Amino acid sequence: IPEYAFIGRSNVGKSSLINMLTERKSLAKTSGRPGKTQLINHFKINENWFLVDLPGYGYAKVSKKEKRTFQKYITNYFLQRQQLVCSFVLIDIRHKPQPIDLEFMQWMGENGIPFAIVFTKADKLKPQAIQRQVSTYLQYLLEDIWEEAPQYFITSSSKKMGRDELLSYIEAINLEFFEVNKN
Numbered sequence: 001i002p003e004y005a006f007i008g009r010s011n012v013g014k015s016s017l018i019n020m021l022t023e024r025k026s027l028a029k030t031s032g033r034p035g036k037t038q039l040i041n042h043f044k045i046n047e048n049w050f051l052v053d054l055p056g057y058g059y060a061k062v063s064k065k066e067k068r069t070f071q072k073y074i075t076n077y078f079l080q081r082q083q084l085v086c087s088f089v090l091i092d093i094r095h096k097p098q099p100i101d102l103e104f105m106q107w108m109g110e111n112g113i114p115f116a117i118v119f120t121k122a123d124k125l126k127p128q129a130i131q132r133q134v135s136t137y138l139q140y141l142l143e144d145i146w147e148e149a150p151q152y153f154i155t156s157s158s159k160k161m162g163r164d165e166l167l168s169y170i171e172a173i174n175l176e177f178f179e180v181n182k183n
């Protein structure tokens with residue numbers, strides 16, 4: 001079964017987003033404090049795909065050793081997971097582009113791992129500010145990494161914004177995946 005991974009810095013709003021997407025609040029609990037989501041969690045959305053909750057990265061309070069272990073674990077997941085169709089990199093829309101996120105996306109690009117960006121907490125900004133933040137981000141990515149802008153989504157878990165767009169996108173690329181792999 002194809003799967004779609006969600007990853008981002010601790011406290012970016014990943015648990016809330018997964019709750020919004022799955023609507024099964026008991027399955028992915030919001031942590032309330034950063035760095036709590038530790039292990040890979042699989043959520044079976046329907047017969048056709050899994051949502052995968054990866055641990056948050058970049059939490060300042062974990063040791064260097066933990067960071068290395070984590071990195072190895074995640075790296076292996078991304079490089080070896082055959083059924084991983086697309087990953088969603090979560091970015092808090094309020095923050096200016098962070099090196100750790102840019103580096104991560106660069107690494108994904110270099111290794112040919114398809115990803116899309118999910119901007120979170122859009123309810124915290126006015127529409128104009130949202131546009132400004134998105135443009136800034138895309139500019140960074142286009143300068144450093146890509147010739148083409150990646151697919152992106154603007155979401156707010158507290159306002160249930162971007163849910164249908166994100167789910168439709170996954171359903172669409174999932175159909176494509178089954179078409180391509182039919183034979």
Ligand code: GDP
Binds near residue numbers: 156
């Ligand atoms: P995680 O560590 O990435 O799983 O992040 P959580 O989902 O636990 O959220 C971290 C904090 O951000 C919590 O205090 C949430 O209430 C808050 N948060 C998450 N999503 C949103 C959102 O869409 N809007 C707002 N305003 N706050 C959010």
